[in-house]
Amino acid sequence: MFDTDEHPNLEQAVQEARDSGINIAVSNLCFELWLILHQEQWTAPMHRYEIQRRSRQIGLTDGKSICGGKAEDQLMAAIPTAIKRAQDLDARHETNGSPPRSNPSSGVWRLATSFGERLISAG
Numbered sequence: 001m002f003d004t005d006e007h008p009n010l011e012q013a014v015q016e017a018r019d020s021g022i023n024i025a026v027s028n029l030c031f032e033l034w035l036i037l038h039q040e041q042w043t044a045p046m047h048r049y050e051i052q053r054r055s056r057q058i059g060l061t062d063g064k065s066i067c068g069g070k071a072e073d074q075l076m077a078a079i080p081t082a083i084k085r086a087q088d089l090d091a092r093h094e095t096n097g098s099p100p101r102s103n104p105s106s107g108v109w110r111l112a113t114s115f116g117e118r119l120i121s122a123g
Contacts, residue, residue, distance in 0.1 A: 001031070001108060004026060004101070004103075026101050027106040028101050028105045029051060029104070031108070032051050032060070033051050033104050037089075038074065041085055043092065043104065045103040046103070046104065083113060086107070087109055
């Protein structure tokens with residue numbers, strides 16, 4: 001899992017991971033977008049600093065850390081909502097002709113879905 005930030009060789013990194021059999025989840029522009037999607041719909045392209053600022057404003061992060069307690073509970077409870085919103089962003093890029101993983105997008109939903117399926121099958 002990684003952010004695009006201002007990654008100059010993003011597509012090369014994605015291809016190298018695929019060629020090596022490594023599954024990846026890219027957040028464009030940053031991981032905090034995934035957190036925001038738990039609480040809010042976000043469709044406008046923004047700079048990562050704006051996304052990070054919004055994550056702090058709604059009480060999800062403090063610097064690079066997820067706030068504990070109530071924030072953690074809210075995030076866990078809203079995983080299905082975040083998955084749906086991230087999938088909607090992917091679909092939006094597909095239908096408007098923008099490249100996959102365009103700003104804003106978060107592939108973290110794939111990890112969350114995969115992890116959830118593993119928990120269910122193990123239980």
